[in-house]
Amino acid sequence: MTQTIDKDLIIFANRLANESRKILRNHFRKKIKIRYKSDQSPVTEADTKVEKKLRMLIQRKYPKHGIIGEEFENIQINAEYLWCLDPLDGTAAFITGKPLFGTLIGLLREKIPIFGIIEHPILGERWSGGINNPAKLNGKNTKVRKCKNISNAMLYATSPEMFEGKNKKSFQRLSKMAKKTQYGADCYAYGLLASGHIDLIAEAKMKPCDFLAL
Numbered sequence: 001m002t003q004t005i006d007k008d009l010i011i012f013a014n015r016l017a018n019e020s021r022k023i024l025r026n027h028f029r030k031k032i033k034i035r036y037k038s039d040q041s042p043v044t045e046a047d048t049k050v051e052k053k054l055r056m057l058i059q060r061k062y063p064k065h066g067i068i069g070e071e072f073e074n075i076q077i078n079a080e081y082l083w084c085l086d087p088l089d090g091t092a093a094f095i096t097g098k099p100l101f102g103t104l105i106g107l108l109r110e111k112i113p114i115f116g117i118i119e120h121p122i123l124g125e126r127w128s129g130g131i132n133n134p135a136k137l138n139g140k141n142t143k144v145r146k147c148k149n150i151s152n153a154m155l156y157a158t159s160p161e162m163f164e165g166k167n168k169k170s171f172q173r174l175s176k177m178a179k180k181t182q183y184g185a186d187c188y189a190y191g192l193l194a195s196g197h198i199d200l201i202a203e204a205k206m207k208p209c210d211f212l213a214l
Contacts, residue, residue, distance in 0.1 A: 050087035090186030106213030145196035
């Protein structure tokens with residue numbers, strides 16, 4: 001089956017991003033409740049507020065669509081259309097006042113990703129793209145840059161601490177081969193990649209909500 005995406009779904013996905021932007025801007029650099037999961041990753045009330053809001057909007061508009069999210073249980077995962085939500089990618093950045101965090105919104109049809117958004121509320125930047133929808137930054141076309149040799153590549157990773165065992169050794173080799181390695185951009189790095197500012201991203205311990213929108 002040839003995959004296509006209805007324009008109404010793209011409009012709706014951007015509406016979800018708009019709602020996330022409002023909530024995260026309202027809570028950024030303000031006193032906020034924080035709890036820690038069993039793996040010691042932080043969760044704030046902003047995470048849960050965004051995901052609750054987006055879930056409510058999806059269920060109201062598209063009750064037959066499924067949802068997988070970062071903070072709450074998955075629903076209707078075998079539905080034809082499935083929304084994948086990471087309400088606050090880069091929570092550590094958010095709680096320390098660094099504006100590189102974002103919201104990831106992905107849409108799958110028959111378990112195949114067809115559209116995604118990287119929303120950066122504080123910076124006012126939004127990358128989007130999907131099947132028959134070339135990557136855009138704030139509505140303008142963008143593209144990756146050419147890099148003929150890894151020795152010229154600018155490499156990004158969220159943190160060197162995310163790599164363990166064989167992954168750690170592999171990442172260290174890759175980092176030595178690259179021209180320069182930088183850390184700490186979370187999902188913002190993928191926007192930089194899509195716009196041709198960097199060449200390569202290495203990550204580990206990724207969950208579906210971390211990458212399906214990308």
